Amino acid sequence: MKETFSIKQKFKQFFIILIPILITQITMSAMLFFDTYMSGRSSAEDLAGVAIGSSLWVPMQSGLNxxxxGISPIVSQLVGAGKRDKVAFNVMQALMLSFVVSVVVLLIGGFLLSPVLAGMKLESYVHHVAFYFLVSLAAGVIPLFGYTVLRSFIDALGQTRISMRITLISLPLNVAANYVLIYGKLGFPRFGGIGAGMASAFTYWCIFTIATLCVHRLQPFAGYGVFRKWYRISLTKWKELLKIGVPIGFATFFETTIFAAVTLLMSRFDTITIASHQAAMNFATTLYMIPLSICLSLTILVGYETGAKRLKDAKQYSIIGISTAVCMSILTAVFLLLFKHQVAALYSTENRVIELTQHFLLYAIFFQLSDAIATPTQGVLRGYKDVNPAFIITLISYWIIGLPTGYYLGNYTYWGAYGYWIGLITGLAVGAVLLLRRLVIVQRKVVLES
Structure with missing residues (x-):
């Protein structure tokens, strides 16, 4: 990254950072899609087992990631402030912390996995697939979290194209491993859905290894000497990392689990309604990659400018990012209005499902308009290292306002299944307003303290 002097230069740098992150996020989503799709081609039971396993793992993974x-805003601010000599220490402490977090996750999973699956009362083979899918995937937890740290370091330096290339390499590796292990090719046994977990673990080790080599050998990363010296564990630094990272993790966890909760609560409706809801929600999740990528980009850029004490530039980046997200959401809204039938037809050939999915997609328009404000605003706040209020706002807007509102409208009014979407939209809208208000307060506070 480099200092910019005009709005045009800022837009250019913003998109240089953003586009690779967007491609990376879409690629990572595609990995989960291929796990599910290829398992389904094995058998319905394999599909169900992988779906159950993924539904348990993805929220945990998102929150822990x-x-x-939290290392991202720390590194970007250090680089912006010209304190390059402190970067290696921070990254190594984050890597050691990632190892401890991985071990804790594995221990907790070892104790809770069997009771949780037993409580779901699944068919025996589905239970078997879900259990061993997660057990197999567990072999890749340590490299996955290690890669999260290295990717955050790479991105914090503005080198998002490198992490994009690493992730793009991972997709064909994952698909090839799925093909071999799920279907039993090249002399391997046929593992079915369990093979998807093995393939994911294999892919995590590959991307961690590639990222490690890049950080150690390629410039500008090698110049920071991340792996040239061994550091003792610093509990003080871990405390700083957790102070920033835990609120980010919980905010992410609340965002991902709210949709799983709504899906579970909608199980009382008929199969057509559930299928239509899932189709529309899947497409809305795909659109969410845009504001999420902008969020990650703004954390890097705002952190960099804040570290350099260029507060005006940090504010300009926040305006550019949030405005871009809103404009993109308006474009996608127009797209949905014009092509909602074609989008719905991607998910089913049944007329009733297509018709109902179109109705849900209309609600998705308002859903992603709120997301376009709330998610990038969180990214800006993270760049300022202001994370606790955003975590509280997310908790209140989703779980105290959004979910109860949706439950009431879905069960006690004529809105039915649409009520849950109205509840989510309400929660997101409240969150967007509160987050914008918090951003104004933080930007004023930063100016006064400078």
Missing amino acids: GILM
Whole structure:
């Protein structure tokens, strides 16, 4: 990254950072899609087992990744302030912390996995697939969280194209491993859905190894000497990392689990309604990659400018990012209005499902408009290292306002299944307003303290 002097230069640098992150996020989503799709081609039971396993793992993974991504604003601010000599120490402490977090996750999973699956009362083979899918995937937890730290370091330096290339390499590796292990090719046994977990673990080790080599050998990363010296564990630094990362992780966890909760609560509706809801929600999740990528980009850029004490530039980046997200959401809204039938037809050939999915997609328009404000604003606040209020706002807007509102409208009014979407939209809208208000307060506070 480099200092910019005009709005045009800032837009250019913003998109240089953003586009690779967006491609990376889409690629990572594609890995989960291929796990599910290829398992389904094995058998319905394999599909169900992988779906259950993924539904348990993804929220945990998202939340824990959020905790470890606290290194991103720390590094970007250090680089912006010209304190390059302190970067290696911070990254190594984050890597050691990631190892401890991984071990804790594995121990907790070892104790809780069997009781949780037993409580779901699944069919025996589905239970078997879900259990061993997660057990197999567990072999890749340590490198996955290690990669999260290295990717955050790479991105914090503005080198998002490198992490994009690493992730792009991972997709064909994952698909090839799925093909071999799920279907039993090249002399391997046929593992079915369990093979998807093995393939994911294999892919995590590959991307961690590639990222490690890049950080150690390629410039500008090698110049920071991350792996040239061994550091003792610093509990003080871990405390700082957790102070920033834990609120980010919990905010991410609350965001991902709210959708799983809504899906579970909607199980009382008929199969057509549930299928239509899932189709519309899947497409809305795909669109969410845009504001999420902008969020990650703004954390890097705002952190860099704040570290350099260029507060005006940090504010300009926040305006550019949030405005871009809103403009993109308006474009996607127009797209959905014009092509909602074609989008719905991607998910089913049944007329009833297509018709109902179109109705849910209309609600998705308002859903992603709120996301376009709330998510990038969180990214800006993280760049300022202001994370605790955002975590509280997310908790209140989603779980105290959004979910109860949706439950009431879905069960006690004529809105039915649409009520849950209205509840989510309400929670997101409240969150967007409160987060914007918090951003104004933080930016004023930063100016006064400078």
